[in-house]
Structures are given as structure tokens and as C-alpha cells.
Amino acid sequence: MLYAQVVLPLAQPMYTFSLNEGLGVQVGDAVVVQFGSSRFYTGIVWSITDEKPDYPRLKPILKRLYSTPLLTPTMQRLWEWIAEYYMCTVGEVMRMALPSLAKPSATSLSDLDERSIEPPTERYIALAEELRSEDTLSEYVAKNSRRAPRRCENLDAIAALAIERNAKDGFVPRRLLSIDNDDISALRKKELIRSEERVVQRVESSSDFLCPTLSEAQNSALESIREAHSDKRVALLHGVTGSGKTEIYIHLIAEALAAGKDVLMLVPEIVITSQLVERLERIFEGRTTTYHSRLTPLRRGQTFLRLATSSGGELVVGVRSSIFLPTKNLGLIIVDEEHDSNYKQSDLAPRYHARDCAVVMGQLYDAKVVLGSATPSLESYTNTLSGKYHYVELTERWGDGVLPEIVISDTIRAVKRGERKTHFNHDLLNDISRTLAAKEQVMLFQNRRGYSPYIQCRTCGYSPRCPHCNVTLTEHKASSRMECHYCGYTMPTPKVCPNCEIQDMALMGFGTEKAAEEISRLYPDARVERLDSDTSTSERAFKQIVHDFEAGNTDILVGTQIITKGFDFKGVSTVGILNADNLLSIPDFRASERAFQLMMQVAGRAGRHNDRGRVIIQTSQPKHPVITYVASGDYHAMARKELEERHTFGYPPYSHLIRIMLRHADYELLRHAAHHLATLMRKKFGGRVMGPVSSALEMLRGEHRAEIMIKIEAGASMKRARKMINEAMTESGKEERYKTVKLSIDVDA
Numbered sequence: 001m002l003y004a005q006v007v008l009p010l011a012q013p014m015y016t017f018s019l020n021e022g023l024g025v026q027v028g029d030a031v032v033v034q035f036g037s038s039r040f041y042t043g044i045v046w047s048i049t050d051e052k053p054d055y056p057r058l059k060p061i062l063k064r065l066y067s068t069p070l071l072t073p074t075m076q077r078l079w080e081w082i083a084e085y086y087m088c089t090v091g092e093v094m095r096m097a098l099p100s101l102a103k104p105s106a107t108s109l110s111d112l113d114e115r116s117i118e119p120p121t122e123r124y125i126a127l128a129e130e131l132r133s134e135d136t137l138s139e140y141v142a143k144n145s146r147r148a149p150r151r152c153e154n155l156d157a158i159a160a161l162a163i164e165r166n167a168k169d170g171f172v173p174r175r176l177l178s179i180d181n182d183d184i185s186a187l188r189k190k191e192l193i194r195s196e197e198r199v200v201q202r203v204e205s206s207s208d209f210l211c212p213t214l215s216e217a218q219n220s221a222l223e224s225i226r227e228a229h230s231d232k233r234v235a236l237l238h239g240v241t242g243s244g245k246t247e248i249y250i251h252l253i254a255e256a257l258a259a260g261k262d263v264l265m266l267v268p269e270i271v272i273t274s275q276l277v278e279r280l281e282r283i284f285e286g287r288t289t290t291y292h293s294r295l296t297p298l299r300r301g302q303t304f305l306r307l308a309t310s311s312g313g314e315l316v317v318g319v320r321s322s323i324f325l326p327t328k329n330l331g332l333i334i335v336d337e338e339h340d341s342n343y344k345q346s347d348l349a350p351r352y353h354a355r356d357c358a359v360v361m362g363q364l365y366d367a368k369v370v371l372g373s374a375t376p377s378l379e380s381y382t383n384t385l386s387g388k389y390h391y392v393e394l395t396e397r398w399g400d401g402v403l404p405e406i407v408i409s410d411t412i413r414a415v416k417r418g419e420r421k422t423h424f425n426h427d428l429l430n431d432i433s434r435t436l437a438a439k440e441q442v443m444l445f446q447n448r449r450g451y452s453p454y455i456q457c458r459t460c461g462y463s464p465r466c467p468h469c470n471v472t473l474t475e476h477k478a479s480s481r482m483e484c485h486y487c488g489y490t491m492p493t494p495k496v497c498p499n500c501e502i503q504d505m506a507l508m509g510f511g512t513e514k515a516a517e518e519i520s521r522l523y524p525d526a527r528v529e530r531l532d533s534d535t536s537t538s539e540r541a542f543k544q545i546v547h548d549f550e551a552g553n554t555d556i557l558v559g560t561q562i563i564t565k566g567f568d569f570k571g572v573s574t575v576g577i578l579n580a581d582n583l584l585s586i587p588d589f590r591a592s593e594r595a596f597q598l599m600m601q602v603a604g605r606a607g608r609h610n611d612r613g614r615v616i617i618q619t620s621q622p623k624h625p626v627i628t629y630v631a632s633g634d635y636h637a638m639a640r641k642e643l644e645e646r647h648t649f650g651y652p653p654y655s656h657l658i659r660i661m662l663r664h665a666d667y668e669l670l671r672h673a674a675h676h677l678a679t680l681m682r683k684k685f686g687g688r689v690m691g692p693v694s695s696a697l698e699m700l701r702g703e704h705r706a707e708i709m710i711k712i713e714a715g716a717s718m719k720r721a722r723k724m725i726n727e728a729m730t731e732s733g734k735e736e737r738y739k740t741v742k743l744s745i746d747v748d749a
């Protein structure tokens with residue numbers, strides 16, 4: 001008898017089951033087990049041993065699912081790393097990683113059976129063993145060609161196709177043979193051929209990919225990336241918008257595919273990168289697989305299984321969860337727009353960061369890693385300063401492209417001079433008028449992120465900030481107080497501006513809908529469209545809006561960050577950022593970095609194919625450092641200044657933030673539990689603990705939320721920190737009255 005450790009898709013440790021050798025189960029296989037008195041689960045076999053464990057009664061593994069193991073040993077190491085680093089169970093990783101393949105649990109065994117998905121198969125044909133060498137085949141043909149010419153022709157055709165497709169075992173897809181079914185049956189009856197049902201293989205395409213010719217600057221960037229890879233280092237490609245990072249990726253992808261390796265290209269959101277995906281598909285025809293959450297579970301399951309049986313040379317373009325796909329021979333990982341916050345999963349365990357996982361995967365798979373961005377994250381940038389990553393820069397747009405001119409439009413001055421209509425300064429309106437007259441296009445960006453309005457002085461532009469944490473304070477209407485969402489500091493909402501002492505504090509904020517309505521009123525003849533999550537509820541609606549703008553059917557496109565990423569619209573010459581203050585006032589220590597990244601992204605949409613695009617940034621804080629860095633396009637200056645502040649306040653990249661979230665319907669109980677846990681944490685971590693505070697979203701789905709933050713200095717042992725956190729959590733778990741409080745952990749929050 002054998003014994004297998006099995007992962008179940010639960011927040012539980014692994015359990016041991018007995019394993020009948022006759023089932024032919026291997027490590028990495030999906031299996032069905034009974035767990036609890038009446039439930040059946042799909043599990044993954046993690047390890048097999050012949051040493052009998054101590055438990056008296058072990059349940060057996062009931063059956064094996066799928067004809068192929070779902071996990072390779074390397075994938076197991078990745079899951080283990082994620083579970084340990086992000087403080088969850090391997091079972092929670094499994095729940096995330098195998099959508100529809102292994103998720104279901106059921107009350108009867110046959111229920112699980114029905115849901116199993118096999119990869120698509122098709123019939124393959126090969127000549128019988130005796131005929132596979134050229135000599136024996138010609139001998140046979142010479143002997144039989146007069147008596148049975150059709151039969152010999154057919155055998156020749158099979159042999160020829162096998163050579164053409166370089167099929168090492170001689171098997172070729174039935175559908176590619178123009179032979180009738182009757183003839184195939186006749187060959188089979190005479191045992192001249194063998195046939196097998198096999199999983200569909202990717203189309204064999206040539207590896208002569210049609211790559212674009214690179215400019216001199218692109219070529220030296222490519223060389224520099226190669227150098228990094230020969231040193232086994234991660235390359236950070238920092239290239240301004242329109243510099244042609246994609247073209248460099250294409251060369252790297254082509255090389256890897258030609259060498260029979262798999263390539264994983266991560267993108268922040270598949271829909272908004274549709275232009276990129278189309279471009280890749282044209283070049284890597286037949287090799288490209290896309291993977292994202294809008295695919296049906298069945299499709300995702302099939303994609304997973306197809307990759308699990310692939311022999312290599314696959315290009316997977318997908319969102320963060322693509323890191324869980326079973327590429328066996330991974331040679332290259334590209335993380336495009338590596339700074340994008342979509343790479344971090346924060347709502348559900350595992351709360352992983354796909355970019356950071358990609359770097360770990362580079363080591364596990366011995367694969368090359370490229371991180372690309374026009375505005376790298378400060379984490380990655382810092383890694384280049386320390387020499388851990390290799391820094392590659394592209395400072396110019398490709399071809400004749402020039403970077404747009406950036407104009408800062410002072411909203412407060414505009415108001416004073418009567419040069420503002422509703423939310424638009426005359427600076428911007430003049431530009432829009434000029435652009436429309438020239439039959440060119442306008443994009444207007446309004447950020448609607450943020451759960452509650454912030455407060456700002458209408459006279460001087462001041463917004464109150466936390467004296468301890470340097471983030472904007474959030475207004476809490478019920479208590480009429482403003483609170484810091486990091487440390488819990490509060491103050492009464494001021495009626496008079498603490499800065500200029502004029503009674504002119506106002507709740508701020510307007511959304512895209514209002515902006516679109518107002519701009520339509522100002523330009524009744526212009527065709528205005530809006531692109532945000534309200535107008536693009538389906539992929540079709542989204543594509544329609546994008547297509548209309550691309551085709552020039554729309555003059556003005558108003559949108560949220562959705563319009564900022566990856567688009568390459570030819571006719572845009574004016575881009576307006578309607579309220580940069582919004583971006584500067586997000587209560588997050590990353591606000592400045594994010595604001596810079598967003599504005600640079602938005603600006604990057606202008607003048608990509610025109611002589612000179614213009615970007616008008618409306619702000620009441622024209623002297624704000626971030627605004628001045630955007631105006632000069634100086635990433636390095638922004639990074640230097642921002643890193644200084646992070647250092648002062650001990651924020652990442654100089655620390656790791658671990659957020660512990662508590663949830664409960666009973667507010668008082670939650671408050672007590674949070675204080676209790678925070679006290680236990682302080683005993684271990686002292687001043688590194690912040691909070692508890694009510695979460696940014698205080699109430700969600702009927703539950704109150706509170707959180708505790710722990711700052712672990714960079715360089716300190718995360719392993720030890722995790723151990724101490726677990727100990728404190730176990731101790732607080734002993735407290736009977738807090739048993740119903742739900743806890744979750746977000747590492748690198």
C-alpha cells in the first residue's frame with residue numbers, strides 16, 4: 001500500500017490518504033477523495049510515500065481524474081512559495097489556480113465525475129511499426145503497387161506527412177490526410193496502420209517569425225537585455241510610451257519560441273490590451289493562447305489541459321492568473337506595464353503579486369525575465385539601483401514620434417479670472433476647439449477611483465494630511481471627523497482651511513458621466529463617447545466604443561484609467577486630465593507614484609502619430625512636485641524624491657507591509673477583537689504595528705472591517721515575521737468570544 005499527501009481546495013493543511021497502486025496515480029495528478037462524512041473533493045497529489053503514517057484509519061483515494069498530471073514539480077514549488085510568502089494554504093492556491101478543473105466538491109462521487117473536463121482529442125494515424133523505415137515501406141510498395149495501387153498511395157501519403165511534420169513517432173492527425181474512411185478502415189483491417197485518439201496538439205507552424213526591424217536604440221536595448229539574461233538577471237525595460245517596447249518583446253519571444261521554449265507574457269488586463277494581443281497573434285500565428293477571466297470556465301479548463309500536454313513552443317498572453325498555467329518548458333517571462341496595480345490580487349487568498357511571482361518563477365524555471373514599463377514601479381527601480389535587476393532605458397519615441405507637449409493649467413487661477421466653464425479651464429477648451437476644427441480627436445481623463453470624496457480648500461487648494469503618515473485624510477460623514485487610514489489619527493473636519501484660514505473647505509470630486517454630459521453641452525456638434533466600467537459592461541460594448549474611436553466616428557472620448565493603457569490611437573492630438581488633484585489625494589502612500597504613472601500613461605496617448613500632441617493637466621496644485629515631474633517628464637527626479645519620502649516614513653520598498661484584516665457584522669465585537677490582536681502584535685513587533693483602524697471600505701456586504709498594518713524593514717527576515725504573526729493570531733484565536741471574527745492577511749499590501 002502507498003500513502004499520498006493530497007491538497008484539497010480549502011483553507012486547510014494537506015491530508016494523507018491511502019493509495020491503491022493499481023490506480024496508477026502519480027504526483028501532480030488530480031484525484032477524487034472523500035473528506036468529511038459526506039463530501040467528495042477533487043484534490044492534487046502532492047507527494048507519495050510507502051511509509052505508513054500514524055493515523056489509524058485512512059480514507060482511500062477513490063479515483064484519478066484526467067489522463068495527464070495537472071502539476072509539474074516546478075509548479076508545486078511555485079504553489080508552495082506562494083502559500084508560504086503570502087501566508088495562505090496550498091489549498092487556497094489550488095482553488096485559485098485550477099478554475100473548473102479541480103474546484104468542485106460534491107455530495108456524491110459521480111457528481112465530480114461529470115464535471116471533469118478532458119482536453120479536446122482527435123484521431124492520429126501512423127504506419128504499422130514494420131513499415132516505418134523507408135526501406136521496408138518501399139519494399140512493400142514495390143511488391144504491392146500493381147495489385148493495390150490505392151493502398152500503396154495512401155501509405156506513401158501517410159509517410160510523407162509524417163516526414164513533413166517531423167513526427168518523431170510517425171503519428172499524424174487524421175484530418176490532414178485526404179483518405180476516405182473506407183480506405184482507412186481497410187488499412188487498419190490489414191494492420192498496415194495504427195490509430196490512436198490523442199489530445200489535440202498546437203498547430204505546428206514554422207519558427208521563421210516576421211519580426212519588425214528594430215531601430216538603433218531598440219537594438220541596443222535588446223542587446224542590453226540579452227546581457228542581463230546571460231548574467232541570469234532580471235531586465236527592467238524602462239521605455240517611454242511609444243518607444244516600441246513591444247517590438248523588443250517580439251524579438252525576445254521569437255528567439256525563445258524558435259528554441260522550443262514556452263513564453264509567458266503577462267498583461268494587466270486582457271481587454272484593454274486587445275491591440276497588443278492582435279499584433280502578437282499576427283506574428284506568432286498558431287502559437288498564441290490568451291488567458292483571462294472572461295473566458296468560460298470550460299474554456300479555461302481546456303486551455304489548462306492543452307498546455308499540460310503540449311510539447312513546448314507556446315506563447316501565453318494573459319492576466320495575472322496565467323502564472324498558474326502549466327507551461328513545462330518556460331524560457332521567457334515578460335511582465336508588460338509591470339507597475340500596474342492589477343498584478344496584485346487583494347480581494348481573495350492567495351493575495352499574490354504576479355510580477356513578484358514572475359521573478360520567482362524565473363529562478364524556479366531558470367527562465368529569462370523582462371519587466372517593462374514607461375514608468376517602472378519604485379520597487380523594481382530600486383532593484384536596479386542595488387544591482388539586483390539590470391536597467392535598460394529607451395528615452396525616445398520610435399521613428400519620427402515626439403513626446404507630447406505638457407501644459408499645466410491652474411484651475412484656481414482660471415476660476416479667479418473667470419476662465420473656467422463648469423469643470424473645464426479655457427486652456428483646455430481652446431485646445432479642444434482647435435483640435436475639433438482640425439478634425440482630430442480628443443481624450444479626456446477623469447479618475448473616479450476612490451471610495452469617498454476628499455476635502456479641499458477652494459481658495460488655496462490645501463487638503464489635510466496625516467502628520468504621521470503623509471497620506472490625505474478621509475472624511476467620515478457619520479462622525480464629522482477625518483481619519484488617517486494608516487495609523488488611525490483623527491481630527492474634526494475643519495470648516496476653516498488650516499492653511500489659509502478662509503472658510504472655503506469643500507468636498508471634491510466629479511465623475512466621467514458628468515464630464516461627458518458637460519462637454520457635450522459645450523460642443524453640441526461633437527460626437528462624444530464615454531469609456532468606463534459603466535459603459536463597457538460587456539467585452540462587445542467595450543470593443544465597440546474603442547472601435548468607433550479608432551475609426552474616427554467619435555471626436556471626444558471621456559474615460560477613466562481604462563483609456564490610459566496600451567491604446568495606440570492614431571488621431572489623438574489633445575489629451576486632457578480633468579482633475580489631477582483627485583490623483584494626488586488618494587489616501588495611499590503610493591499616491592504620488594501612482595499619480596505620476598497615470599498621468600504619464602494618459603499623456604502617452606497624445607500625438608503618437610501626429611507632429612506634436614498636447615496634454616493639458618488641470619490642477620489646483622500646479623506647484624505640486626508630482627505635477628512638475630510630469631510636466632518635465634522626469635521619471636528619475638520623481639523617483640529620487642519619492643524614495644526619499646518612503647525612506648523617511650519607512651514605506652516600501654524600504655519595508656514590507658503586511659495588512660491583517662478583520663471582519664464582523666458586530667461593530668463593537670470587531671473593535672474589541674482588533675484591539676486585542678493589535679496588542680498581541682505589539683508585544684512582538686512593538687512600534688512596527690499600526691492601527692487598528694477602520695478599513696478604507698468600512699462596511700462591505702454587511703460586515704464591518706478593521707485592519708492592522710505591520711511594517712517589516714526591508715532586509716529583516718520575513719520568515720521570522722510570518723512566524724510571529726502566526727503565533728499572535730493563534731493566541732488571539734484562543735479567545736472564545738472572538739472566534740467568529742474573520743481574519744485575512746495581505747502581504748505586500
Ligand code: ADP
Nearest residue numbers: 212213214215239241242243244245246247398
Ligand atoms: P510602447 O509599447 O513602448 O508604448 P509600441 O511598441 O506600441 O510602444 O510602439 C509604438 C508605435 O511605434 C507602434 O505603432 C509601433 O507599431 C511603432 N513601432 C515601434 N517600433 C517599431 C519598429 N521597430 N518597426 C516598426 N514600427 C515600430
Ligand code: ZN
Nearest residue numbers: 466469484487
Ligand atoms: Zn496616520
